[in-house]
Amino acid sequence: MFDAVRNNKRIVQAFLALITLPFAFFGVDSYMRNSGAGNDVAVIGDLKITQQQFQQTLREQTERLRTQMGAQFDPKMLDNPEARKAILDDLINQRLLLVEAGKSRMFAGDEAVRQMIASVEAFKVDGKFSNERYEMALRGQGMTPQGFEAQLRQDLTMQQLAGALGQSGFVPRTVSDRLLALQTEKREIVEYRLNLDSYLDKVKLADDAAKKFYDENSQQFQTPEMLKAEYVVLSMETIGAQLTVSDAEVKAAYDSRKDRFQQPEERRASHILIASEKLGKDKAKAKAEELLAQIHKTPAAFAELAKKNSDDPGSASKGGDLGFFGRGMMVKPFEDSAFALKEGDISGVVESDFGFHIIKLTGIHAAKEKPLAEVRGEIEAELKKTAASRKFAEAAEAFSNTVYEQSDSLAPVAEKFKLTVKQTDWLGRQANPANGVMGNEKVIAALFSGDSIKNKRNTEAVEVAANTLVAARIADYKPTALQPFDGVKVGIETMLKRKEAQVLAAKDGAEKLEALKKGDDKLTWGAAKTVSRIDYKAVSPVEAQAVFRIETGKLPAYTGVELPGSGYALVKLNKVVAGDKMDEATRKGMLQQLNTMLAKEEVQSYLAALRSRYKVEINQAALEAKEK
CATH class of the missing domain: 3.10.50.40 (Chitinase A; domain 3)
Incomplete structure (x- = not known):
């Protein structure tokens, strides 16, 4: 049933690269229902994507990135129009493809789903599928077997459609041979550099040029406001670390859940x-x-x-x-x-x-029952997690009240909840995920608020992640300050001179290029270099682009390119030669890249055709609406 998928992996990969978000757990039935009202984010023919469905997918993607990136995660990554539009596009594509697969009678059967689940290493114990491990892994992700299997069935159905599409696409041998020949083609060139430094002596700045630039661009010369902060973190993990579980509690939990520890x-x-x-x-x-x-x-x-x-x-x-x-x-x-x-x-x-x-x-x-000794660690962890969850819910309000009511110090709240007061290095107004919880945008905004700066009070308790609260206060503060002109004058003059020298070099280069094109070649060129589209390390990337745009009908041929910050480069193309014959491994690798590019184009064209067929309408106001 999945031969088309196995035989057309490049198309499948292209499909899955374009459909990046996993299916939400709505099931096929919910895709077909027209729930929602006038605040639907998108309408696809008779189908709708509701605000609730969109926000759910946005939350799931946010949590997925938070888990993958850890301290490097920045909530702003998805809090912008481009990211929201990309997520919506994925949801639209998923619905279109599922409907199209249904019309084509493509459907992943029970056996295919079972085989896929049985092959997942995370669900195995000693190399064998374990139903208990399977259910435990899903619980850890907040999933049910029914929801996971519905998602998997849809993914496999999508792969069937991808494989079917893949059977229609290929690159003709004559085309691929020509494209590979172009990749290995070699061009012999020589260069003549007009270095920016050679024009510095020709630059004459006005006496007041540096001061004028300083006055007109004073914001560039301000040192940003900075602060050091001290902070405390209350999380379910910190509370859990303070808890202990007695043997009696573990035994009672084991006895009450024996059916769970039955190995079928x-x-x-x-x-x-x-x-x-x-x-x-x-x-x-x-x-x-x-x-x-x-x-x-x-x-x-x-x-x-x-x-x-x-x-x-x-x-x-x-x-x-x-x-x-x-x-x-x-x-x-x-x-x-x-x-x-x-x-x-x-x-x-x-x-x-x-x-x-x-x-x-x-x-x-x-079938057998697992002994208590074998599952003790698992039970203890669950009991601690449950107790920590309950205690965190109770402690969160008291934590918030304490940092507010005793706002002149974090010591009281740290003592009350057995927390450590930590201190940061200098922080700016720009939230930086590398700073962990203190790189959170809401925490930074609270610290740089007027009340926090003026009165050095505790910030409110800020939720920086699920079950994680942070309170902070300013320990030291440096306001914004304008650097004195005398301290930056030399740097400004150097920058202005180099800017003018770059203009002179580009102008001189353009004039010399025109003369070369008219046959007036009196330059002392550098040593010959050979470049190809695969290997162009001998020149800068911007020069390489210019070299391969040169018409080769009549040689020698010339081109010129501005090198910002360095000057100008003139290039003379002397000859074009065929590239070396590729070894089989290299040829296969390049053909694979070529096929992947074609596959992506095919998928994009297919998705565009589906959008046109089903008439997709996007509610821009609903798309931009934030969750309440």
Whole structure:
């Protein structure tokens, strides 16, 4: 079912690169309902993206980036029109593609979802899928199995559509050969540099030029206001670290949740699959029965027959081995048969949606209860987290009240909640995520407020992350100040001279270029250099761009390019030669890049066509509205 995906990975990758946001857990049904009213963010034909759905996705993306980037995360990254529009575009694309996949009858089946889940390493224990680990991992992300599986099914459906699109795109050999030849083509050039420093002596500044620039651009010469702050952090983690859990509490929690620590029975089986779609139902069944007869005669030949005959590519090479699995991981007819066998038994021919199976049961892990010693750490962590959550909710209000009521010091609140008063280095008004909690925009705004600067009072308690509050106060402060003119005069004069020298160099270079184009070449050129589109290290990037824009019909040919801050460069192109023949690995790598570029263009064109077909309308006011 997923051959198109496996065979067209470049298109799939391009698709997933463009559809960057994971699906929200609305399920297919919610995509098809027209909930919401006049504040919908977008309308796609008969479908709507509500303000609630958009804000939910925005929150999820914010938390995802916060988790990935840690202290480097800046909330401003998503608090701008461009980021909000990008998120909305992803949501629109997702809905369009799901609807289109539905119309094309593309749908990921239960078996595909099960196989994908079973292959995730995070859900395995000792190399085997663990239902308990699976559910625990999802709980840690605030997900349910139903929600996760609905999301996964939609992702797999999207990949099917991507694979189908990939079958239509390719780069003709003549085109790819020409493009690769252009990449390796070599151009021999020589340069003549007009260095900016050579023109400095020709620059004559007016006596008052530096003072005039200083007066007109005084903001450039102000030292910014800075402050040092002391602060305290109240978080669920700090409260949790102060808590202890007794053995009795752990034992009670274990006894009350024993059903959770039951490890269900798992079975290991090998199978031979004869796919119905390959031979037709009747022929597939007949072949399966023939193989079963051979196995009854020679049971030891099962693995060899699986390698030669099974249509399941994932297990055939391993003699049909599927590893251990629990209930719910296989299609029902297969599961019912596997769990009815005794170890070593071989089933009859079992029919499923995929075809006809012959199943051999090779192992059984009986259901068992995990002992308290094995799960003690997990229970203690959960009890602490629960208690810390409750205590944090109780402490948050008291923390806020204390920093407000005793605003002349952080010592009282630190003593009350057993916190450490920390101190920053110099901070500016620009929030910097590298400063951790003290790089938070709201904290910085509170510190630089008029009341905080004037009266040196505590800031209010600011929520900088989920279950994390910060209060701060100014320990030292430096106001904005204008640097004296005498201290910056020399720097201004140097800057103005170099600016004028750059103008002179560019003017002289342009005149010399015109003379060269008319055949007047009297310059002493530098040593010859060879550059290609792949390797142009011999010149600056801006020169390389100019070199490859030169028309090569008549040589030598000339071009010139301004080098800001350095002067001007004249370039003479002497000859063009074919590049060296690529080794196979390099050729494949470049073709892959070329195909990826084409794939992205195909996907973009496809999405644009879908938008036109379904008439997408965006409510700009709703898009810009902030969550209340």
